[in-house]
Amino acid sequence: MTQIVHHVPERLLVAYAAGTLPQAFSLVVAAHVSMCDECRAALEAHQAVGGALLEDEPLINLSGDMKADLMARLDDAVPDEPVYRRDGPFPAPVVAAMKGRGPRWTKLGGGVKQSILSADATGSVRLLSIPGGQAVPDHTHGGLELTLVLQGAFADETGRFGAGDLEVANDDLEHKPIAEPGPDCICLAATDAPLRFRALVPRLLQPLFRI
Amino acid sequence: MWMLAVRDNRDRVAFGRLFDHFAPRLKAVVLRSGSGDGQAEEIVQEVMLTVWRKAAQFDPERAQVSSWIYQIARNRQIDVLRKENRPVPEELGYEAEAEPDASRVVAVEQESGKLRAALGALTPEQRMVIEKAYFGEMTHQDIRDDTGLPLGTIKSRIRLGLERLRHELKGLRDE
Ligand SMILES: [Zn+2]
Numbered sequence: 539m540t541q542i543v544h545h546v547p548e549r550l551l552v553a554y555a556a557g558t559l560p561q562a563f564s565l566v567v568a569a570h571v572s573m574c575d576e577c578r579a580a581l582e583a584h585q586a587v588g589g590a591l592l593e594d595e596p597l598i599n600l601s602g603d604m605k606a607d608l609m610a611r612l613d614d615a616v617p618d619e620p621v622y623r624r625d626g627p628f629p630a631p632v633v634a635a636m637k638g639r640g641p642r643w644t645k646l647g648g649g650v651k652q653s654i655l656s657a658d659a660t661g662s663v664r665l666l667s668i669p670g671g672q673a674v675p676d677h678t679h680g681g682l683e684l685t686l687v688l689q690g691a692f693a694d695e696t697g698r699f700g701a702g703d704l705e706v707a708n709d710d711l712e713h714k715p716i717a718e719p720g721p722d723c724i725c726l727a728a729t730d731a732p733l734r735f736r737a738l739v740p741r742l743l744q745p746l747f748r749i
Numbered sequence: 750m751w752m753l754a755v756r757d758n759r760d761r762v763a764f765g766r767l768f769d770h771f772a773p774r775l776k777a778v779v780l781r782s783g784s785g786d787g788q789a790e791e792i793v794q795e796v797m798l799t800v801w802r803k804a805a806q807f808d809p810e811r812a813q814v815s816s817w818i819y820q821i822a823r824n825r826q827i828d829v830l831r832k833e834n835r836p837v838p839e840e841l842g843y844e845a846e847a848e849p850d851a852s853r854v855v856a857v858e859q860e861s862g863k864l865r866a867a868l869g870a871l872t873p874e875q876r877m878v879i880e881k882a883y884f885g886e887m888t889h890q891d892i893r894d895d896t897g898l899p900l901g902t903i904k905s906r907i908r909l910g911l912e913r914l915r916h917e918l919k920g921l922r923d924e
Binding site: 576591630 | 812813837865919
């Protein structure tokens with residue numbers, strides 16, 4: 539794998555460990571950590587902080603029967619949880635989000651495709667596929683957007699992003715990412731606000747496409 | 750070491766000891782997030798049950814039991830409160846050593862002792878902010894604003910831990 543240069547900012551790693559990140563962003567962080575030993579080590583270092591804080595917590599009394607209840611449950615049948623593995627460019631957590639079924643692409647025009655993995659009030663996360671050499675539709679952000687490259691590469695005003703690289707865009711960034719010539723650039727993109735594409739789809743149609 | 754006895758021998762007495770040590774502390778953490786007493790105990794039970802079931806994934810060369818249980822607790826609490834499964838990173842495809850390298854285990858222990866000392870040296874205000882961040886009380890605005898965490902003196906300890914873990918992971922990949 540090529541060298542990853544754009545990593546998860548520290549505050550997002552802490553929020554991920556603590557469970558405060560919205561689901562859409564958590565998926566992107568889990569996917570990046572799956573691809574990046576640097577951030578896996580950083581995450582484990584933050585878990586060590588969490589563990590040290592846990593050790594210092596006060597002791598709260600438990601109900602008298604709680605321990606016995608639990609000991610009696612140790613032999614319960616373990617519920618069957620599907621185990622997902624990396625599939626081509628998709629790391630395990632992304633495969634899990636698709637329930638192992640692969641992306642269901644819908645066309646956005648100009649060869650650009652998307653597959654929405656989840657969308658709710660706290661944000662949305664989707665896969666985007668952009669043909670090599672093609673510009674990603676011009677858009678501005680209404681919030682925080684995380685874009686993780688799974689395959690291929692794109693470049694914009696802020697730099698080049700190859701497989702494993704994570705771009706963190708805030709409200710004020712208006713950028714024009716262009717996919718590098720070569721294989722389709724596949725990204726996992728999460729946002730906490732609806733994206734406002736300016737050129738490709740009239741604003742009125744956006745609720746329809748959920749972009 | 751209790752956790753290894755649980756992992757390797759499915760030792761119930763050792764598991765009982767782990768429970769006695771961690772369950773009251775876990776309950777304190779869960780109560781912080783506004784769960785009632787009943788729900789808090791339910792979550793703590795789920796956490797400890799997960800510790801029993803996923804014991805095979807515990808690797809003392811990489812983490813202290815408390816770090817490992819911390820992450821399980823955060824995951825379980827979110828699963829219960831949001832009624833959805835948190836996305837988790839891909840497991841590294843390797844088996845933890847049956848006989849952990851004692852010097853590495855000691856390194857992990859020493860490091861976490863120093864980390865606790867550094868945490869103990871924080872001012873009460875710093876300490877409060879750190880606890881809020883790691884126990885899930887950060888607001889969405891805190892997360893979005895790039896103001897950085899006031900990690901202060903524990904920053905260098907995190908960095909040292911990161912160095913060691915980076916090394917460990919590289920070792921795993923090269924094996
Ligand atoms: Zn990284």
